[in-house]
Structures are given as C-alpha cells and as structure tokens.
Amino acid sequence: EVQLVESGGGLVQPGGSLRLTCVASGFTFSDHYMDWVRQAPGKGLEWVGRIRNKAKSFTTEYAASVKGRFTISRDDSQNSLYLQMNSLKTEDTAVYYCARLTYYSQSGGFFAMDVWGQGTTVTVSS
Amino acid sequence: DIQVTQSPSSLSASVGDRVTITCRASQSISRSLNWYQQKPGKAPMLLIYAASSLQSGVPSRFSGSGSGTDFTLTISSLQPEDFATYYCQQSYSALWTFGQGTKVEIK
Numbered sequence: 001e002v003q004l005v006e007s008g009g010g011l012v013q014p015g016g017s018l019r020l021t022c023v024a025s026g027f028t029f030s031d032h033y034m035d036w037v038r039q040a041p042g043k044g045l046e047w048v049g050r051i052r053n054k055a056k057s058f059t060t061e062y063a064a065s066v067k068g069r070f071t072i073s074r075d076d077s078q079n080s081l082y083l084q085m086n087s088l089k090t091e092d093t094a095v096y097y098c099a100r101l102t103y104y105s106q107s108g109g110f111f112a113m114d115v116w117g118q119g120t121t122v123t124v125s126s
Numbered sequence: 127d128i129q130v131t132q133s134p135s136s137l138s139a140s141v142g143d144r145v146t147i148t149c150r151a152s153q154s155i156s157r158s159l160n161w162y163q164q165k166p167g168k169a170p171m172l173l174i175y176a177a178s179s180l181q182s183g184v185p186s187r188f189s190g191s192g193s194g195t196d197f198t199l200t201i202s203s204l205q206p207e208d209f210a211t212y213y214c215q216q217s218y219s220a221l222w223t224f225g226q227g228t229k230v231e232i233k
Contacts, residue, residue, distance in 0.1 A: 044226050045164075045170060045213055050222075061221055062221075064127070107176040107179045108157065108176060110158055110160075110217060111217050112176075112181075112217065113160070113162075113172060113215075116171070118169055
C-alpha cells in the first residue's frame with residue numbers, strides 16, 4: 001500500500017524549533033519530488049515547500065512565509081522526508097501534510113500531489 | 127507569485143444537482159491546474175490534474191476544463207459523499223499556490 005506517515009508535531013513556544021518527519025512506503029521514494037503543505041485551524045491549504053529528487057540535485061523551493069526559517073531535507077536510504085522549522089511563530093500553527101508529487105507525462109508533462117499523509121499538528125503558543 | 131482565486135467561497139446544493147466551481151489565475155498558467163477534495167479532518171485528495179485529466183479512481187461525474195487563466199470543476203450529479211471543500215492549485219510556477227477553497231454544503 002502506498003502510504004505517507006507524518007510525525008513530530010507538538011506544542012512549541014514562539015521562537016522555538018521543531019522537526020517533522022514523513023516516512024514513505026509502498027513506492028520508490030527516491031524517484032519522487034516531495035512537498036509539505038499546511039493548513040491553519042479553520043483555514044485553507046497553504047503550500048510550504050518542495051524538495052526534488054537526486055536527478056534534480058535535491059533542490060528546494062519555499063513559500064515566502066517560511067523561507068529562511070524552514071528547511072526541507074530527505075534521506076532516500078530511510079524513505080524519509082523532513083521539515084526543520086526554526087524561529088517558529090504563532091501563525092505557523094497548523095496541520096502539516098507531506099505529499100508525493102507525480103509527473104503525468106502522458107498529459108503533456110504536469111505535476112500534481114497524488115498521495116498525502118494524514119497530517120501532524122504543530123501548535124506554536126506560549 | 128501567481129495568485130489563484132476561487133469562486134464561490136461556498137455553495138448550497140442538493141443531491142443530483144450539477145455544481146460548477148471556477149478558478150482564475152493571475153496570469154496564464156497553460157493547463158497547470160489541479161483540483162483537490164478535502165473532507166473534514168482528512169487529508170486532501172487529488173481529483174483532476176492538468177486542468178482536465180481525471181485522477182485514477184475518481185468518479186466520472188467529476189470533470190475539469192479550461193486553460194490559460196480560467197478553469198472550471200464540474201460535478202455533473204452531486205452525490206452525498208461529495209459534500210466537502212474543493213481547492214484549485216496552480217503548478218505552473220516553481221512556487222505553487224492554492225485557491226481559497228469552495229465549501230459545498232447540503233441544501
């Protein structure tokens with residue numbers, strides 16, 4: 001079964017740090033780009049960032065709201081994706097999802113997030 | 127950044143109704159537009175990719191259309207399990223963005 005499982009969420013004080021982990025199973029993790037997406041309580045989805053695969057030199061992208069504070073990394077030997085969150089703010093409070101990107105070449109070459117984890121909750125509060 | 131604007135933000139409909147949700151991008155994005163469904167307390171699920179391609183396993187009552195800046199998600203005959211929030215998302219730029227969401231409620 002294709003699956004993503006996030007962990008590492010919790011309560012942290014403003015200015016603190018937290019590291020989220022996403023473990024993949026049921027597919028060749030190393031082939032895929034991976035994203036993080038978050039959802040604040042009662043709000044919509046917000047794209048957080050991406051890490052590409054080895055063929056694309058593990059390059060990363062970040063939303064402006066987290067750039068310079070969050071770092072995405074991966075360990076293909078462990079089928080694991082990470083989100084290191086530093087200098088956390090109350091507005092970072094959200095459910096954090098990891099998602100697999102799949103490239104649909106048959107449709108002309110487009111990416112979409114086709115597999116999602118169940119999410120892990122991060123609460124930033126004093 | 128490319129902005130995507132969904133409308134309406136919510137709608138009420140009955141089982142069997144035809145429902146249409148629109149998404150407009152702030153610049154041309156070709157067909158780089160995906161649609162997701164999210165039910166309360168659950169992760170989003172991919173419905174449509176590349177503006178009009180149906181994800182495997184998704185019922186055929188869901189369809190997408192559009193290119194450039196204007197896109198549409200249509201549910202041809204609303205079913206009880208379709209009451210959820212729907213999001214469009216552009217994949218044209220390196221930094222992806224979601225629409226604000228459309229909540230489909232029972233009339």
